[in-house]
Amino acid sequence: MKDANQPNRAPKRPRASDAKLSNDDSGERVKRSRLSPNDDGKHSVQPTAPAAIEDAGSRKSDPSDWSLSHPLAGQYSNLDPAFTLDEEYIFLGLDTAVHTYSVATSCLFRVLQPGNEHRVVGYRLDPADQTHLYIFTSDGSVSKWDWTSGKQVAHWDGNGKVLDIDSALYELEGDTRLMSYSVREGNDGKREVAVLALRDGEASDKVVLKSPLRIGNLKIARQGRVVVAYGGPHILVGTANAPQPDSLESMQYTWGEVSLPTHITCLDIRENEVSGRHAAGKDSGNAQSIDLVIGQADGSILVYHDAVRFFLGNKEGRGSAPRRLHWHRGRVNAVRWSRDGNYVISGGNEPVMVLWQLDTGRKQFLPHLSAHICNLVVSPTGNLYAVKMADNSTMILSARELQPYATITGLQLRPKSNKSVDQTKKKARQPLASTPAVLHPRYPDQLLVAVPTSGTSEGSHTLATSSVLQTYDIRTNSHISRQAVARTNATALQISPEGSEIGTPDIKHLDVSQDGKWMATIDAWKQSPQDASDKAGINDLELFLKFWRWNKGSNLWELVTRIDSPHFLDGNSVPVLGLGRRPSSQEFVTIGVDGMLRFWCPTTRPRSGLNTGHDAEKQPETWKCRSAIDLQGPIGSSKSRPLSAASITFSGDGSVLAVCLPSLSPTKPGLTLIIDAQNSAIHYSRVGLYSGDPCAAGFMGRHLVVASSQSVSVWDTVNDLVRTTKLSDLGPASPSSASRLLAVNTKTWTFAVATRCCVGNKPCDIESHTQVYDAATLEPVSQPSLRDCPLALLADPRSGGYIVIDAAANLRRLGSLDSASQTIQPGDLPVDINTTGLAKHLGSQVRDSHRVPPADADKLPPSQTKGLANVFDVPSFVLPPASVLFRDVVQSLFGS
Incomplete structure (x- = not known):
């Protein structure tokens, strides 16, 4: 770092390393303008004459070896998890894939990815062969998969839009087949319930119900002899006319319809062999007797015993009315029967699981979950509960003690909103929102990303704000840790006494110093419009700049300094x-709407009575603004007209800062x-x-790459040569392109731009793309399309490629095929599921022991006992995965 008193040096000559780009420049060179000092000794800003601009948008790119990898991480869909019969593995559905996790280790075992890129609407284990999974x-x-090896063994094409499915084994025509029951949308706009018989090499189906009602879900019981379909406030119950039909064409059902006062949100069926509670007549224990529990949008739960008799019987033989349970404030998201039928388990928009004891009417609560509940599943033996929550995590509990011993946590980005037409059109007009995310400078496999405190509840009108920092390992595809870096609410009930929603601060920016010791975050909180109108004249925006120091002992970021209102008007x-x-420095820089550019650096904080000299073991530190530059003068603006946009970036050596400002007209x-x-x-x-x-904007050597709302330009700062492309290859830009994402990679000398383009005349016809350009020729080397909107685009310094994070919480690597992948694929694991990872040692022991045996502290050095205390200094239910725990223990025992 040079001395501030040294005179300004002349511009550097082009280096030999820059010849890679200069060879492709045109022969016309523009002379660089010199700085003319004023009388007061300061430099005046003088615009130079326009340089020759080379339009590279019309060039054709050659076939390249760049490709987009299969998605990693991902947001779990609203599908119920599924256990294997031995309860050693659990299946979790994503938008276009199914993940298999080990219950003992919470580690990802297999990724089953159908190749058609259509949404997964269901998955079922083959009852005849538990090693096969139908997707x-x-x-x-x-598609039929051998999930133990990750190979697809069969596939059947389909037609029609399927909304929901269920399946069962059925004895048909002397052969045992898997029968799939589905709700699909017919060509005439009506909803259909169809039965699909799957057999090797062929599949045949039959429609057993056509209804104008907007049913969208179904469940079956008694091996298909009872079918329950529901949607909105309507529920339809069908029973097979023949207990054992001879063929698929002979299958017929008798249907009964009931309309409830409010919408049905969830439903569960229990096959009741003998209806003991409300037995009436000798038909109560027949082969079609089921118990039904229904969750509703108003928070109530209805319990039907012998539901077939109630829905299909006459008025005299229906029996008693359903039992009504009510505790949830809002909609009931999940409801389940216990295996013995004595309990009903429910979850709603509160971070609480409720267990209803039907005989006594008492309730038992499991509070303080990390987010509200989306799905509940009971294991085949009834010993385990799988609770999938809105923060993209799944917790597996013991049914007896309600103690968690397995937690599966994905990338916890903001969940996607419901894809209605009106919301899609509104979303298409909004700018391309980005998520604050960086790769750790010292550990490029660790992703630091801002995520919400908890998921968004159904019916919420506000978007979840990101107040938590999550660290995710993109190489092993596993969660590492999460930490609150902004103010969070003490309760998950984010509603004020007046009924308005209470928002938490939102992390707008974050970055980490090159040595990994310091992190800077900026979070903002704004009052709701109702509260702001009541307090006219009071600033409704709270904004904090925070500096954090990494603590190796606790593996947490410690807050050192908080700057209130770093920029103000x-x-x-x-x-x-x-x-x-x-x-190469422990400094950060910020630019605000006020047109001020501020440099922040650490400094020693003197304290009375403490040794702060060179002999001090640890000097207290704080952060201050060492200098500021008013940019309103150079751009010819005034304080009354704030900046609308700006981009800043440092050169590779940190000596030069480039500031890109918008035009005034x-x-x-x-x-x-x-x-x-x-x-x-x-x-x-x-x-x-x-x-x-x-x-x-981003620097690549002496070249500055700037992405704007209309173009991408590369500026040779030494030769003052500008080349630009209009990014018009994929069609006209949408209004959301006003927030393009840019990343530069000096290892491959490329840069990538994420954008969204219009592909039709309708406002909702939007496609997302990521374009990779060769910086030397400005020709595109890759233009893959994305299924979901990109939220972050990061350069991978290790592989020379890029990492794309989209709205579905997917991580995709974009790079050349010749570079080795840095991701451990689950398909590389052994096929023998009984000896996978730590499952061989922990498979049967995790459930029986909830405490770690204490080590003999007298035989360990003090440093090792302190290290072990730091490893286990958290409650058992928030311990990291077994692999991370094992690594930390080894490092604490044998690390230097």
Whole structure:
């Protein structure tokens, strides 16, 4: 780092390492403008003449070896988990795949990925062979998998839009077949209940019900002899006319319809051999007797005993009315019978699981879950409960003690909203929102991303805010830790006494210093419109800049300094437009709507009575603003007109800071400033690099890449040569392209841009793409399309590729095929499921022991006992996965 008192040096000559780009530049060279000092000794900002601009948008790219990997992580869909019969493995459904996890180790074992890219609507284990799993997709196709090896063994094509499925074994035509019952949308707009018989090499189906009602879910019981379909406030119960039909064509059902006062949200069936509670007549224990429990949108639960008799019988023989249970404030998201039928288990929009004892009417609660419950599943033996929550995590509990011993946590990004037409059109008009995320500078396999405290409840009108920092290992595809870095609510009931929703602060920016010791975050909180109107004249925005120091002992970020309102206008906080870290230095820089550029650095905090000299073991530190630059003058604006957009980026050595500012009018181009990071002085300015508002920028050697709302430009800062592309290859840009994502990678000398483009005349016809360009030729080398909207685009310094994070919480690697993948694929694991990982040693012991045997502390050095205390200094239900726990124990015992 050079001395601030040294005179400014002349511009550096082009280096030999820069010849990779300079060879492709045109022969026309534009002379670089010199700085002319004013009388007061300061440098004046003078725009230079426009340079030659090379339009590379029309060039054709050659076939490349870049590809997009299969998605990692992912958001768990609203499908019930499924246990194997031995309860050693559990299946969790994603949007387009099914993940298999080991219950003993909570580690991912297999990823079953159907190749049609359609949404997975259900999956069922083969009752005849537990090593086979059937996966059903929304286009009606069915695939059969050997989940122990991860290989697909059979496939059946389908037709029609399938909404929900259930299955059972059926003896038909002298052969045992898997019968699939599905709700699908017919060509005439009506809903159909169809039966599909699967056999090797062929599949045949029959429609057993057509209804104008908007049914969307179904469940079957008694091996298909009882079918329950529901949707909205309507429920239909069908019973087979023949106990054992001779063929598929002869299958017929008798249906009964009942309309309830409110919408049905969930339902569960229990096959009751003998209806003991409300037995009436000799038909109560027949082969069609079932018990039904229904969860409703108003928070109530209805319990029907002998439901077939109630729904299909005459008025005299229906029996008693259903039993009504009510505790949940809002809708009931999941409801289940216990195996013995004595309990009903429910979960709603509260982080509480409720167990209803039907005989006594008493309730038992399991509170303080990490988020509200989405799905509940009881294991085949009834000894385990699987609770899937809205924060993209699944907890497996013991049914007796309600003690968790397995937790599966995915990437906990904001969940996708419901895809209704109105919401899709509204979403298409919104800017492309980005999620604060960075790769750890020292450990590139660790992803640091801002995630919500808990998931969004159904019916919530506000988007979940990100107040928690999650660390995720993208190499092993596993969760590491999460930590609150902004103010969080003490209760999950985020409703004020007036009925308005209480929001938490939202992390807008985060970054980590190059040595990994410091992290800077910016979180903002804004009052609700109702509260803001009651307090006119009071600033309704709270914004904090926080500096965190990494603690190796506790493996947590410790808050060192909090800066209130780092940027302000007229005494009120204003948003921060950008945050950047300075390479090779422990400094950060921020730029705000007020047009101020501030440099932040650590300093020693003196304390009275404490030794703060060089001999002090640990000096207290704080952060301060060492310098600030007012950018309103260079852009010709005034304080009354705040900035609308800005992008900042440092050069590779940290000596130069580039600031990209928007134009003041549509006819004027944007302005780029080159600032000496050490002296905090503007050394050069340039207009005409880009058109529109700047979205992101990055340095590649001496070249500056700027992505704006209309183009992407590469500026050779030494030769003052600009090349640009209009990004018009994929169609006209949508209004959401105003927030393009950019990442540069100097290892492969490429840069990537994530954008969304219009592909039709309708507002909702939007496609997301990620384009990778060769910085030397500005030709696209890869243009893969994305299923979901990209939220973050990061450069992988190890592989030379890129990491794309989308709205479905998927992680995808975008890179060349010749570079080795850094991700451990579950398919590389052994086929023998009985000796996989730690399952061989922990498979039967985890459930029987909930405490770790204490080590003999007298035989261990003090440093090792302290290290072990740090490893186990958390409650048992928040311990990390077994692999991480084993690694921490080994490091504490044998680490230097």
